[in-house]
Amino acid sequence: MKLTAQYTGTQLLQMYRQMLLIRVFEEKVAEMYTKGHISGFSHLYIGQEAVAVGVASALAGTDYMITAYREHGQAIAKGCDPKEVMAELFGKATGLCGGKGGSMHLFDLEKRFMGGFAIVAGQMPLAVGLGLCASYREEDTVVACLFGDGAVNEGAFHESLNLASLWNLPVIFICENNLYGMGTAVHRATALTHIAGHACAYGIPGLQTDGMDVLAVHETVSRLARNVRDGQGPVLVEALTYRFRGHSMADPLKYRTPQEEEIWKRRDPIPALAEMMSREGLVRSDALTETRQSVEQEVAAAIAFAEESPVPPEQQLMQDIYVPTQFMDSTGALHHQPMSISVDHAPEPEQALARRGETEGRE
Amino acid sequence: MKLTAQYTGTQLLQMYRQMLLIRVFEEKVAEMYTKGHISGFSHLYIGQEAVAVGVASALAGTDYMITAYREHGQAIAKGCDPKEVMAELFGKATGLCGGKGGSMHLFDLEKRFMGGFAIVAGQMPLAVGLGLCASYREEDTVVACLFGDGAVNEGAFHESLNLASLWNLPVIFICENNLYGMGTAVHRATALTHIAGHACAYGIPGLQTDGMDVLAVHETVSRLARNVRDGQGPVLVEALTYRFRGHSMADPLKYRTPQEEEIWKRRDPIPALAEMMSREGLVRSDALTETRQSVEQEVAAAIAFAEESPVPPEQQLMQDIYVPTQFMDSTGALHHQPMSISVDHAPEPEQALARRGETEGRE
Amino acid sequence: MPELAYRDALNQALREEMTRDGRVFIMGEDVAFYEGSYKVTRGLLSEFGPKRVRDTPIAEEVIAGAAIGAAMGGLRPVAEFMTVNFTLLAMDQIVNHAAKIRYMFGGNISVPVVFRTPQGSGKQLGAQHSQQLESWFCHCPGLIVLAPSTPADAKGLLKTAIRDENPILFLENQNLYGIKGEVPENEHLVPIGQANVAREGNDVTLISYSNAFHLALKAAEELAEESISAEVIDLRTLHPLDMETIRRSAAKTHRVVIVSEAWRTGNLAAEIAMRIVESVFDELDAPIRRVTAKDVPMPYSRDLEALALPQVADVIGAVREMV
């Protein structure tokens, strides 16, 4: 089938640009990590870009995405500003979370990027709760919940899929099966290696998609998202993919063969899309060059922004632990006099405020 | 098919007696509870007797059974002395656990009854560990792990079945599907109500059996036990059954209709077996009467034993918290002088001692 | 003021808050159709319907997590764990998610979830069903821990908790559901972080909460007959601690006994004691005493269980040795 039948050149170029942006961003992250500008754990997404971009491009801006710790690329795909992502990795005050979150805990409420979480499968129950919000408020929002193949073995996976199915919630569970959880191959961790097949235990559809093909992912998720939005309940998607780098920066990668890596690297989703577009004459070759240049500039700007940004001031340490209550400040310290923000008028999360009218109107 | 083809009259009468013993025992428990001799929670097994007896009669004495809190009948079926079970319910020093366990925590190492547990699905990971022992020591022991339909929704169910399958362990997972977890019907708690069907997610066999027919249970479990003993890995059995009483003594039973209860009570496994045996002329009717009398005597003796037994002495309170170590006693208190029992020669669980030679010989 | 049982005061709080705010909903095991295993949610399903009163499977991790996610999305979940023992299955969601989400995301989101659950021992439920875990929850920044001991506070604190923007562990007590007391109607809000001086006295301060508060109160009554005047503080909020009230009382009576039904070692009582020592050391006439449960898994047998738990006589004994 011709791409032109389904996509405009602009759409494709946009997907290409997003994937490339993530790739170049991540390569810079590796460099900055080695230089000591970024610390802690850093789990690169290189090789898996087609999944994040395929998923995000199939979602509406008001749809939620929630995920694990390998999430720099997913955050960018969902629309987060690479500057703020990079600043967060640098631990700077201008980062998405003011430097408090770091690589594993990116978050952007406005973009409905509901967080990177560092406990394997920990985000899955949360996704059910976000789905419940949509269902409760009768919105047509969907929740894309991303997780790794390793998460499938956690109890939280089971409890989440069961409850989402039982309550018919609009959640798209997307397993990025990159064949390994750290050094453990899927077949050594999961009895039923066909992950999409786990849907059988929850009475929901389970589909496999090619996670190295951004269009395949985009199409699978777009189609499913329509059904989910229609109230047909959750689905499980397995995107077959591969991380080109180690689990984290420290991984010596002894558990994979160079042959296996080679096979997958030949399927790199970024040149693959470029080639497809060129083949069908959908982009001029200088458009690709221009894209690379603009991406490199964007990443360089992100680095510059991160480098120049201030570190969080000392007094930030004890801030944001709590939302102040009548007699308690955000550090958890108690005060004798009621504070200006009283319980009744406590600030609410943006989205709750925004939707309040709606909700009240409906009930 | 004629019963005579498969069972001797003695076998059948033994199963009948076991079921009746459990029934009469449980009716007495209800009475003693009402009189205040038994406290805490008490979850009666009345109606489900065919499952415990069908399972236990299909196991060898060296096979393990491990289960939840509705376990009086299961303990008796596995060979525990009704006297000691009743004494435990009375909280007496002569009880199976010296009065420390109570209704939900019966235990008898000698009978390989590895415990009643009160956390829904909490026994399932333990069963995997017991299965691992058998596999590790290359014994042909099997582990029968009993649990309710409610447990299927817990993460522990998922993690346990996956690991047992992955490691090919000799565990028979037996779900007693009595249609309700407390007041919640299966279809309101589990997306895939066909519980045996959950086996699909673990690549293991899943079978349904009639939990109101002791012979059906016996045959299913016998057959599967052979395969499991042969090293074919774990299986999931769903026994369809019904508890004739409430969830516990306090349950007003508002969530079920009298009609539904009637239908199931008509399938009472005890008269059903009696009728089958009589129909085929396998027992004389006075054998049934004698059985009832002997069962009633046995239960009366259990009550007498429990009533006459002493309560645990005060000093028992702080005993058995720890196995003494070199400098620590069983209360957890530290001593300056090494105690007579030194770390190296600490007493070991009976079964470990018994098998030690074997294990060492093999490795 | 009408008299209500503790469970009915909670029920009233839920009903009022659900009426006031359409975002408030209830979820948990057997909370709807079965009306709660302790009947706290009685009548709510029929009043508010299945959308807002939701039965869940027995799956504590997703009960906790879905409630947290719903709170992140702007709803006001009140999730029930049938008993505190089952929070052990949801610890990761409570401690590593609910408590940390706001901070680790730089204050860009709040998690207004209330986890209700009964604690309590003394009903011969055995080791796995007889625990008090408040000392754990208080050792976890990001959580607020409430533990009302009276029907009025049960209502007032639950209403406040539901309106609060923070993740809250709301610890009820299975021994208290039946106790009765006067409960203000409608807008009765008890602030978080305020202990209650439930009885004034001069000779000794008894600090307590939840069911143990009633032991302390009983002890104070009996001590009064011996002309020992005990002040009794009901903490109500366990985290953060109202040290101001505690200190004031300690500085007044110069003697402190802390009563808790949780295990002794690592009990929150030690924290309270240390904070008193750190701030009003010179005011104390005697070392602070702790009256707690013994360090033992709870035995089933009635007699042993009674020995494991602190009794009124133990409180009185501790006071007598001090004054």
Added chain:
Amino acid sequence: MPELAYRDALNQALREEMTRDGRVFIMGEDVAFYEGSYKVTRGLLSEFGPKRVRDTPIAEEVIAGAAIGAAMGGLRPVAEFMTVNFTLLAMDQIVNHAAKIRYMFGGNISVPVVFRTPQGSGKQLGAQHSQQLESWFCHCPGLIVLAPSTPADAKGLLKTAIRDENPILFLENQNLYGIKGEVPENEHLVPIGQANVAREGNDVTLISYSNAFHLALKAAEELAEESISAEVIDLRTLHPLDMETIRRSAAKTHRVVIVSEAWRTGNLAAEIAMRIVESVFDELDAPIRRVTAKDVPMPYSRDLEALALPQVADVIGAVREMV
């Protein structure tokens, strides 16, 4: 004596015990093929084979539970949680099963399981990966809690733990895996329940353990230059506490500082302090000081993280204010 890194001392203990006793085996995430994410189990798969060195799925509840079940069946499992943060997912099995099984079954079974896991903060791993949970585990009768701070104790305590019949939380520290020290060869067994007076002194006692012990030791060295003589106690066993050693030292120096990297409120430090106060109150010349982490989920940013954690200067500061 040969010098070994802490991780290699642990490795040696595992190797020796597995050689000695065929019932000992290892299970956990990435412990076999990957050789452990902190390389503690390096070489063991190839030496002992896949039956005795077992990779598991990422499924902490069944890792804990299967280890407990195996212990009940007569094996000697050493189960690894990749970090202590993930024990939150196994809390039910650890607290409601491992710790209670022996008691609730009337002493008729034992649960000889060792749960190894690293704790530790200070590596910018963020809120969900930077916790110390020893205060929780110590508030749980039935468990033994060990936390070695040196390679020699790491080896000696792990060997003892593996031979012990009780469920043991063996807390390693990710900041210590690389430190080196002399380690006795072969049968080196450190008894459970014995603290180590690592440095003698007269003016103040610094009580600590795990990584914080090294802060205390450093502080003692710097204080020596100011002619303040600090005694440093390395607890090694956190539960049960060696109060005898602690009391003896407190009675000698009359001043105590407790150093812990866990959160302040509800920290085990309060328990230790209270026990000292309860037994040698009159011997103390100053209120006991606690130097702990701040009550905050751990921030990622390097500077903020350093502020959240106790530093050598904090220990020194606390001492200076006392003497």
